[in-house]
Amino acid sequence: MAKTKTAFFCQNCGTQYAKWVGQCGACKEWNTIVEEVIQKEKDIPWQNSNDVKTTSSKPVLVGQINASSEFRLDIYDKEFNRVLGGGLVPGSLVLLGGEPGIGKSTLLLQIALRLNLRTLYVSGEESLKQIKMRAERIHPNNQTCYILTETKTQNIFKQINDITPDIVVIDSIQTLHSDYIESSAGSISQVRECTAELIRFAKETNTPVILIGHITKDGNIAGPKILEHMVDTVLQFEGDRNYVYRILRALKNRFGSTAELGIYEMQGDGLREVSNPSEVLLSKSDSGLSGTAIASTIEGMRPLMIEIQALVSTAVYGTPQRSATGYNAKRLNMLLAVLEKRAGFRLGAKDVFLNITGGISVDDPAIDLAVVAAILSSNSDVPIEKNVCFAAEIGLAGEIRPVQRVEQRILEADKLGFLKVFVSKNNKIALKNTKIDIVLVSKIEDVVNDLFL
Numbered sequence: 327m328a329k330t331k332t333a334f335f336c337q338n339c340g341t342q343y344a345k346w347v348g349q350c351g352a353c354k355e356w357n358t359i360v361e362e363v364i365q366k367e368k369d370i371p372w373q374n375s376n377d378v379k380t381t382s383s384k385p386v387l388v389g390q391i392n393a394s395s396e397f398r399l400d401i402y403d404k405e406f407n408r409v410l411g412g413g414l415v416p417g418s419l420v421l422l423g424g425e426p427g428i429g430k431s432t433l434l435l436q437i438a439l440r441l442n443l444r445t446l447y448v449s450g451e452e453s454l455k456q457i458k459m460r461a462e463r464i465h466p467n468n469q470t471c472y473i474l475t476e477t478k479t480q481n482i483f484k485q486i487n488d489i490t491p492d493i494v495v496i497d498s499i500q501t502l503h504s505d506y507i508e509s510s511a512g513s514i515s516q517v518r519e520c521t522a523e524l525i526r527f528a529k530e531t532n533t534p535v536i537l538i539g540h541i542t543k544d545g546n547i548a549g550p551k552i553l554e555h556m557v558d559t560v561l562q563f564e565g566d567r568n569y570v571y572r573i574l575r576a577l578k579n580r581f582g583s584t585a586e587l588g589i590y591e592m593q594g595d596g597l598r599e600v601s602n603p604s605e606v607l608l609s610k611s612d613s614g615l616s617g618t619a620i621a622s623t624i625e626g627m628r629p630l631m632i633e634i635q636a637l638v639s640t641a642v643y644g645t646p647q648r649s650a651t652g653y654n655a656k657r658l659n660m661l662l663a664v665l666e667k668r669a670g671f672r673l674g675a676k677d678v679f680l681n682i683t684g685g686i687s688v689d690d691p692a693i694d695l696a697v698v699a700a701i702l703s704s705n706s707d708v709p710i711e712k713n714v715c716f717a718a719e720i721g722l723a724g725e726i727r728p729v730q731r732v733e734q735r736i737l738e739a740d741k742l743g744f745l746k747v748f749v750s751k752n753n754k755i756a757l758k759n760t761k762i763d764i765v766l767v768s769k770i771e772d773v774v775n776d777l778f779l
């Protein structure tokens with residue numbers, strides 16, 4: 327590709343270099359030099375990202391823009407549709423990130439197989455045979471989904487030209503490489519260049535493209551941060567690999583809210599949509615066990631009933647252990663300190679273990695009261711009745727604080743047949759026609775008196 331010209335630029339100050347160097351001579355930053363294409367061949371479609379077609383646009387009055395007619399592609403997956411804001415927008419680029427093995431490839435292959443449209447699933451990670459085996463598990467006998475194992479973008483576009491798919495899935499952006507850039511696949515400049523080519527393809531042909539992106543150890547999408555700015559929607563697929571539940575959430579969405587979330591269950595034949603998450607997250611045992619409390623939390627826009635388990639036992643070693651799964655360990659320590667100092671419970675010499683069942687992770691402060699109730703229940707070995715739940719935050723002074731959207735939480739509990747919910751006295755509640763008994767409390771003692779005495 328002789329006609330392509332590249333150069334190296336500092337990502338910090340923009341200085342241009344002819345060769346790669348480790349440190350920028352101008353701003354003295356290390357490892358900021360990245361290769362970029364500055365001039366390309368002109369005759370192949372979608373590859374001249376510097377030469378955006380100028381369809382000269384004119385200013386339009388905001389009142390005259392017709393926004394209601396935006397078409398959305400239904401992808402036959404209620405949870406995914408909802409997270410996208412009502413379906414896939416033609417010509418949009420969606421980036422799906424998540425830990426290895428969480429089910430990204432499964433989710434997108436499943437969508438590609440279920441759609442009655444011509445779909446192209448490009449994999450740079452697995453062989454045709456592997457994908458076929460997976461497809462057999464998920465949705466055998468599909469007639470409209472093409473699989474391509476290829477990593478060079480120029481070849482991918484050639485195939486796209488031939489089969490003109492309605493939707494393209496790329497697994498994964500880090501395995502692609504473009505001929506125009508010499509660095510290896512997955513490097514910052516390759517990821518950026520390949521994404522730019524895909525964006526041009528998507529916008530010019532109005533074809534939606536879904537990319538899978540790897541994430542780094544600290545949970546960010548691998549590659550340049552600018553990748554997230556380039557695409558229209560960034561989704562994250564998360565969960566604990568040892569459990570079956572997976573959560574899909576939007577971190578960025580140009581076409582909808584980022585507060586929606588989708589819940590899936592990983593099964594032997596793919597991912598199943600979970601439309602009633604509260605019911606599946608609660609264990610079905612009838613006998614009341616001590617150390618278990620139910621919290622009404624809100625994940626994104628959806629109320630969710632979750633089960634919290636605590637185990638309090640006398641510490642065998644000098645320093646008591648505190649550990650939390652699915653809950654912030656620092657917050658657990660804070661709640662224990664509040665219990666000790668403000669409510670007079672001697673937990674300083676006790677081991678405390680906390681677990682949120684179902685393998686999900688919650689950082690909603692409204693589950694504080696349920697955490698405290700679970701701890702006190704385990705400590706006194708008195709079970710909390712099965713049809714009781716909690717929705718309140720606890721402050722440093724030991725006061726029970728109001729939480730946002732409390733009515734939605736109460737309604738969810740009511741819907742699931744709970745008979746009693748503890749909320750803060752300071753929450754304004756104007757609910758009528760609920761069967762549930764709403765107990766207003768202001769101090770931890772109020773709860774203790776009601777439940778354990």
Ligand code: TYD
Binds near residue numbers: 425427429593
């Ligand atoms: P995968 O989609 O390969 O994850 P990613 O692309 O995010 O790395 O998911 C792999 C896991 O999913 C693997 O541990 C097996 C499991 N799985 C099922 O439980 N059921 C299924 O139907 C499929 C296809 C995979």
Ligand code: MG
Binds near residue numbers: 427432497
């Ligand atoms: Mg994969």
